[in-house]
Amino acid sequence: MPYDALSAVSDDALLVLYANGDAEAARLLTLRLAPRVLRLAARMLGDAAEAEDVAQETMLRLWRIATEWRAGEAQVSTWTYRVASNLCTDRLRRRRPVDLDSVPEVEDDRAGVVEGMIEADRAQALQAALDTLPERQRQAVVLRHLEGLSNPEIAEVMDIGVEAVESLTARGKRALAAALAGRREELGYGDG
Amino acid sequence: MAMADTSDEFDGLDAFFEAGQAEAPALSDALLARIVADAAAVQAAALQAAKPxxxxxxxxxxxxxxxxxxxxxxxxxxxxxxxxxxxxxxxxPPAQLAPLTRSISQSVLGDTTTLDGLDLIPAIDTVLTEG
Structure with missing residues (x-):
């Protein structure tokens, strides 16, 4: 089916088309879903190469279950977020003993370059702060505030209740605020 | 995408979230190609398996x-x-065919020999005496 004709088709329907042999459906699903999975994995893992591996593995699992997918039971995007989250958790658990010593330190000697700070530095500071959060808090904060999911959607991805999501995001944000407190002025967000 | 938080406690976090969104990693062409190649391989295998x-x-x-x-x-x-x-x-044979049969047999065999009396397979001894 031509690319243009598919652009308005739901993820569910695209997956069915893919299972039925449509070649273009996979490309469009990848363009829709893989960037989200990649962003989540990058923020959970703090490693671009590993995030790419997780994105590829998540999509591979989607291709494999395509023929068994039952439309309407779950959203494809929620399913991919959940699979990616689980893959990230597995990787974090495997590398935890190593990472205790390699958590990136927030650089404190940036005085003098405050005016020249670019957005990348701010994003880097955020990532460094995210890396210090417990996994579940990090996951909830990323899904809520960087991926823009609603609390019920996050609850489905994380397989927990909505109240638990609210608790995780609140605690995560508190920890983030504390981690970034010393950086705000330096990064140009201070208001005196 | 980021949800605004009005709490003073989190004042300023939104700015970091906005920066994080702006600096999000993008899907590279190479990764896209790898994922699409995976999709094609899985699809081909599934369709092959589904064939009778x-x-x-x-x-x-x-x-x-x-x-x-x-x-x-x-x-x-x-x-x-x-x-x-x-x-x-x-x-x-239908009764209507009898006159036709009779007339043909008479024209071939003559009036003296009837069709019923015609010996189509002569006795073997007649053949032997002639030989």
Missing amino acids: APVARRRPGLWHTLSAAIGGRGAVAGLLSATLAGLWLGFS
Whole structure:
């Protein structure tokens, strides 16, 4: 089916088309879903190469279950977020003993370059702060505030209740605020 | 995408979230190609597995060979009908055919020999005495 004709088709329907042999459906699903999975994995893992591996593995699992997918039971995007989250958790658990010593330190000697700070530095500071959060808090904060999911959607991805999501995001944000407190002025967000 | 938080406690976090969104990693062409290649491989394998097993072609039997040589099922049916009709006429000829049969047999055999008395297979001893 031509690319243009598919652009308005739901993820569910695209997956069915893919299972039925449509070649273009996979490309469009990848363009829709893989960037989200990649962003989540990058923020959970703090490693671009590993995030790419997780994105590829998540999509591979989607291709494999395509023929068994039952439309309407779950959203494809929620399913991919959940699979990616689980893959990230597995990787974090495997590398935890190593990472205790390699958590990136927030650089404190940036005085003098405050005016020249670019957005990348701010994003880097955020990532460094995210890396210090417990996994579940990090996951909830990323899904809520960087991926823009609603609390019920996050609850489905994380397989927990909505109240638990609210608790995780609140605690995560508190920890983030504390981690970034010393950086705000330096990064140009201070208001005196 | 980021949800605004009005709490003073989190004042300023939104700015970091906005920066994080702006600096999000993008899907590279290489990763896109790898994922699409995976999709194609899985799709090909699934479609192959879904195909019904090929049915072994049987050699055509004698009946099919004969039927094809005659001209197919229609021709065989016609031939069978004609055969049965001929048998039926032989065993039970319609009364209207009797005068026609008589006139033909008289023209061939003459008035003296009747069709019923005609010996189509002479006795073997007659042949032997002539030899």
